Amino acid sequence: MMLGNFFYRFLRGFVALYFKAKYRITVYNREKLPKKYSGGYIIACNHRSYSDPPAIAAVVKGRFSFMAKVELFKKSRFFAFIIRMCGAFPVERGSSDNSAIERAISDLKKGKVFVIFPEGTRSKDGTIGKGKSGVALIAATAGVSVLPVCIMYGLGGSPKNLDFAVGDMIPADEVAVEGFNSKEPKEVGAGRRELKRVSERIMNSIRELQGQILENRGETIE
Numbered sequence: 001m002m003l004g005n006f007f008y009r010f011l012r013g014f015v016a017l018y019f020k021a022k023y024r025i026t027v028y029n030r031e032k033l034p035k036k037y038s039g040g041y042i043i044a045c046n047h048r049s050y051s052d053p054p055a056i057a058a059v060v061k062g063r064f065s066f067m068a069k070v071e072l073f074k075k076s077r078f079f080a081f082i083i084r085m086c087g088a089f090p091v092e093r094g095s096s097d098n099s100a101i102e103r104a105i106s107d108l109k110k111g112k113v114f115v116i117f118p119e120g121t122r123s124k125d126g127t128i129g130k131g132k133s134g135v136a137l138i139a140a141t142a143g144v145s146v147l148p149v150c151i152m153y154g155l156g157g158s159p160k161n162l163d164f165a166v167g168d169m170i171p172a173d174e175v176a177v178e179g180f181n182s183k184e185p186k187e188v189g190a191g192r193r194e195l196k197r198v199s200e201r202i203m204n205s206i207r208e209l210q211g212q213i214l215e216n217r218g219e220t221i222e
Contacts, residue, residue, distance in 0.1 A: 028216070066087055116135050
């Protein structure tokens, strides 16, 4: 266990150094980041690149957990080992299996920081799309807070610019949803509507952060 923790921190430190060397990172609202290596909350972020998870690790301190498509674990044993050590676990897109959600909730209860990209896919033009309800489901079930984050890579400027905006933590009681897992059809319907509402609130917070970055850049997204 101690060896695993050491290796994890070594990898995270290497990733942080690499990204700080590769990009000029600007962090907006840094004071809103949780304390060093605190966990048990969700980071909800827009999705632009495969670099998003390590970019988050370069700015936020913590023990991370995140879903990754199962195909990534089939590239090579070494690559699968590295991403597992970084906190990734496999998920098969389109599957009705709840094991990935259960794993996320379990990791949160262990004090890890669960990173999720609510859009479910990368945005090609930078526009932040509609969020899926998974983030709200996990937050409500685990009873944890959600930290909105927005990442942007050098739109209209140097490709080496990486802007990282941190939002206000959304408290657990504000993402709580009662009855969403009830077997009663009426309550299920009401619960699903609440999950969509919570998800949209989280996405709106991410869009506001994108607006802050764009305003500081003097740019817009068509």
